[in-house]
Amino acid sequence: MDSFIKAPETEVLFAKNYDDLSFHIGKYGTNVLWVVDETTAKMVRPLPEPNVILPVGEKNKVWDSVSIILKEASRNKLGRDTRFIGFGGGVICDLTAFAASIFMRGCTLTLIPTTLLAMVDASLGGKTGIDFCNTKNLVGTFYPADEVLICPETLGSLPPRELKNGLAEVIKHSLLSKNDALYILLVQNKNQILAKNPEIIKKLILLSLQIKSDFILQDPLETKGIRTGLNLGHTFAHALESHSRMMTWSHGESVAWGVCRALEAGVKLGITDKPFADGAAKLFLFYDYDIGFRLNRGEWLDFKDQLLSDKKKVNGQLRFVLLKSQGDFVSMPLDLNMVRDLVIKQPLA
Ligand SMILES: NC(=O)c1ccc[n+]([C@@H]2O[C@H](COP(=O)([O-])OP(=O)(O)OC[C@H]3O[C@@H](n4cnc5c(N)ncnc54)[C@H](O)[C@@H]3O)[C@@H](O)[C@H]2O)c1
Incomplete structure (x- = not known):
């Protein structure tokens, strides 16, 4: 050991x-x-x-x-x-x-x-x-x-799909860290990671756990608003998972999709650095996540119901974790009309 x-x-x-x-x-x-x-x-x-x-x-x-x-x-x-x-x-x-x-x-x-x-x-x-x-x-x-x-x-x-399930959380951790080491490992070692090369996988797990443990050490019981950062993308993701009745979207696939929606929300509001958001989306695409998926208009009401039943409300208000840039997050409510526009297909102009 x-x-x-x-x-x-x-x-x-x-x-x-x-x-x-x-x-x-x-x-x-x-x-x-x-x-x-x-x-x-x-x-x-x-x-x-x-x-x-x-x-x-x-x-x-x-x-x-x-x-x-x-x-x-x-x-x-x-x-x-x-x-x-x-x-x-x-x-x-x-x-x-x-x-x-x-x-x-x-x-x-x-x-x-x-x-x-x-x-x-x-x-x-x-x-x-x-x-x-x-x-x-x-x-x-x-x-x-x-x-x-x-x-x-x-x-x-x-199985590969289960590996991908975990990799989405690893990518999320890399975006939440000011240190570039995990992000670079992910960019430079895709084939070894997917082939589960023992050395690279161990490095990936260690770096990922270090990032998670930094959040936990500062806020063990999630009472100080620091550990909340780990929920990046999860409000969107849980709603998608529940909307698909836990059938079509795995947790990891939903997290990848959710992180990208959170990044887009941040860019729209002028909170998120656009080149950073573009780079993060590219990393998810590089690992073949379906981040471009959008719901049909008719699915919005069910998706909204799932969103609103999210447990992690503050004073009854739904909050979303957004990233300003790598390792720098904010947690805030979002206008539901904006959320709708981010998650449903837009009519062709
Ligand atoms: N407590 C926490 O902080 C926390 C954080 C994230 C997720 N979770 C929970 O984790 C759960 C999801 O975990 P999961 O994705 O590991 O799902 P899982 O435990 O259902 O495992 C996925 C599948 O992989 C199989 N499996 C496990 N190890 C295997 C191996 N080495 N080789 C082949 N097959 C193997 C399992 O039998 C199962 O069929 C959710 O319930 C989620 O809420 C908890």
């Missing part, structure tokens, strides 16, 4: 390979509860007992899955000193962390993210949660993992 990142209460460690990961996990002893999904279960052979194997996908990020984890912990008479280990993508990380935060008022937690999205985003920062009453992440806690173990080798089996 090497390189670690500072984040409140969490130690982030990188495993050189599966053997290194197994050796580290072996040190925990037997007082552990494993949580995996049906895909990641096949990556831990043999899967130690006790364990919970959940079905795959966001539709399972619900209370029933938490209840299964808690019942398994109770059935095995586990105690507060038990270590919950979540091994999987963001869904497993969020579920395991939420269950660990409430079982006996809090157990030890190790997250082993196995998707790029979970490595660069979901495993760090302490947000846990489940979808409830058809609303994404409506119920949850702040409960940072004691340890996040990242083994880039686990990405070997990750």
Whole structure:
């Protein structure tokens, strides 16, 4: 294990390979509860007992899955000193962390993210949660993992669309940092990144996590308006994901689209530096995201409903994160007529 990142209460460690990961996990002893999904279960052979194997996908990020984890912990008479280990993508990380935060008022937690999205985003920062009453992440806690173990080798089996899902958050992080290192890495190493070159992927994850952890260190519980910056593009993105009923647009694809709408809004208002916005859009295009997509006029009302049900309102008012330039954001309300013009197809002149 090497390189670690500072984040409140969490130690982030990188495993050189599966053997290194197994050796580290072996040190925990037997007082552990494993949580995996049906895909990641096949990556831990043999899967130690006790364990919970959940079905795959966001539709399972619900209370029933938490209840299964808690019942398994109770059935095995586990105690507060038990270590919950979540091994999987963001869904497993969020579920395991939420269950660990409430079982006996809090157990030890190790997250082993196995998707790029979970490595660069979901495993760090302490947000846990489940979808409830058809609303994404409506119920949850702040409960940072004691340890996040990242083994880039686990990405070997990750399908390209899932890689792209995480890359959108990486690109977003690069735009939120005043330091150019991640942006340059993305521009100069597309083929190695898409081919999951271990050295380059490790660098990409490290730089991305460093940027996220800088925000978290300054505002661990999202109360100071700093961590809000990480929501860049997300108000647009969540509305698009919900509008597509989580079917056609993945989270990452929606984030890429949403960041570009936020950049356009900023340019329209004279807040965002145009050459910077053009460069950022080019980077998303370079990685083949559909940032030019627009809704049909008839879809606006549903999209607007989804926008207005966004959880992250301040005094009942919807706010959007805009970038002035690289690493310099503001959060502000936007006129809904302007938002409509940004997201729907415009009639030909
Ligand atoms: N807590 C946070 O701060 C935070 C931040 C961002 C996202 N999230 C949450 O993360 C979730 C999305 O995470 P995700 O995109 O990882 O989805 P996911 O967990 O559903 O994983 C995507 C798919 O990849 C499979 N998979 C996982 N690892 C694999 C591997 N190594 N090889 C092959 N297949 C693998 C999974 O079984 C699943 O089918 C959402 O619920 C989102 O809300 C949380």
